[in-house]
Amino acid sequence: MRVTINDIAKKANVSPSTVSRVIANNPRISSTTSEKVLKIMKEMNYHPNMIARSLANRSTKIIGVIVPGAIEKAFQHPFFPEILRGIASEAHKNTYNILISSVTEVKDEKQVINELAKGGIAEGIILMTSRMKDPSIAELIKINFPFVVIGRSMVDSEINWVDNDNFSVAYELTKHFINQGHKKIALIGVSKQVVVTLDRLEGYKKALLDSNLEIDEGLIVEGKFFDDIGYGLMKKILDEGARPTGVIACDDVLAFGAIKLLTEYGLKIPDDIAVAGFNNLPLSDYSTPSLTSVEVNAFGLGAKAFQLLIKSINSNYEVFNKAIVPAQLVIRNSTLKQV
């Protein structure tokens, strides 16, 4: 049997209320009784039941993190652990714990969210990705629960989100290609579901337009964001006869897949074709050639997300904030022609 507040109370000859106040460090308790109770608590190795406390309090000091799809797939990409790291770092500072839940099927989402939110387990929720018409976002809005989305949301303006300025950095990256003399630049891995890739698409288009280059829809290939299908996407482009001299992938993993295919086709990088990605994997710095990428600062995204969430929790969900975490172009050999 666990020792409860009542056991302590009896042993100390005080009421449970008093014990509770001692635990809460209530200043109205005399130091004599306080010390007596504290001593007995130590002796009996007592620790308050957080569940009971939460029920009485409505405060769990837990935030929920919802991972899209199966966590075992998502976490294969370092992007998500990095976000989690950022969240955890801030959470720790604020003495919050993190509850991780992964949602495999879309129909489970409502269920999971309700469990965390209405179930009283979490005080707030962070969604790790922002999709178009996101059912989780819709649900959270409906039940009016504090949450933050990682990735700009287009569903509703009354939402907290953190993101990079994907439009600008994609613009910058595309300009980098153009400055290197490229006119036919492919973009692979755009997903209509994933807002960040759509923002990148817009930045890409704008850069082409600003340089009076044509937008060739045959060079823009959709594909699931994080899956290792760069190989196939690249193949599709080449097999349909397009001959880009540059390729931008919405993720470094996609870029590596594309590079694999290009190499098989006998193309040299960057001389025959330049390649760049996003998310700046550790690998990207060490591969041969090293891969030009965009440092999105996933840690910062996670940390900022937590900060907004705390604000939202404490402000009773009345203010909505967006935060832009700076992204940075990292130019490496895969886009630099040998001189």
Added chain:
Amino acid sequence: MRVTINDIAKKANVSPSTVSRVIANNPRISSTTSEKVLKIMKEMNYHPNMIARSLANRSTKIIGVIVPGAIEKAFQHPFFPEILRGIASEAHKNTYNILISSVTEVKDEKQVINELAKGGIAEGIILMTSRMKDPSIAELIKINFPFVVIGRSMVDSEINWVDNDNFSVAYELTKHFINQGHKKIALIGVSKQVVVTLDRLEGYKKALLDSNLEIDEGLIVEGKFFDDIGYGLMKKILDEGARPTGVIACDDVLAFGAIKLLTEYGLKIPDDIAVAGFNNLPLSDYSTPSLTSVEVNAFGLGAKAFQLLIKSINSNYEVFNKAIVPAQLVIRNSTLKQV
């Protein structure tokens, strides 16, 4: 105000008990009332309060994962997210959620563990590393709470743990060096605190002895396990005049640090000196030269840890299990002399 079981009961003209039974799918409830209640629950968008349920039930369906040191440091190494991935994968199958807690200071550990364990939040705990004289392990034993340690524990035999056979695989790796003709083989990154490194040390020694090679304590250098100090450890060896022809690092990150220094000293790998690590980072396959390493199957360690934990929870903590997850030597160019 959240809608509670009482609100539903009133609306449905039944008692709260009945509503509770409907939720629990109790077969003794007539389908008529069950349907009526279910309908009203839907209408009022009701979802049971998990905290209250947990208090009445003593079941939270949450397991706690305790990360050693600051989570933001630990998670910089892919090893930990991989373990988490394995845990999460199994947890999801068993409809458990995961609560992550990081402990920065040793004196916080008892506190955190008590919160999760006695606080009634977690039903079981997974410790992400096993140290010598681990205070967390001691505490968990003392309060008789279900837990599993990742990494063989030497504290107590009555413990659940999962690990690789570090002795054997270190033996094998050392033999590989010896077979390549090496006689002076350094081992860096052994920590007296971390059991797995000590096991590796033993395997290393045994391999040397079996080949009638001398154990040179000057070639065995201590160092914090996961910190990026391979550079300094290697420097120490060389600056003290030792001239190994092979180096085994207890982690790939350490190995990369060592390689950096060796390169600065003008040594070629593997021709002048062969290097190998442990944990088989993604990077290790792509670096130049590619790094010989040991695949420890962190995902498998995590998954197995969860399985043992569930067993332990359900068996009322009476049976103790150990599990060995197979590790595999991955030989790459950093230890293969060019022919």
Added chain:
DNA sequence: CTGAAAGCGCTTACAG
């Protein structure tokens, strides 16, 4: 400064 009592939102023997 301290206690008795009600309440947080559930579950579950017990009784019918």
Added chain:
DNA sequence: CTGAAAGCGCTTACAG
């Protein structure tokens, strides 16, 4: 098949 009541282990106005 259903309800009244007690209980899970806390907190917190209210009263003194």
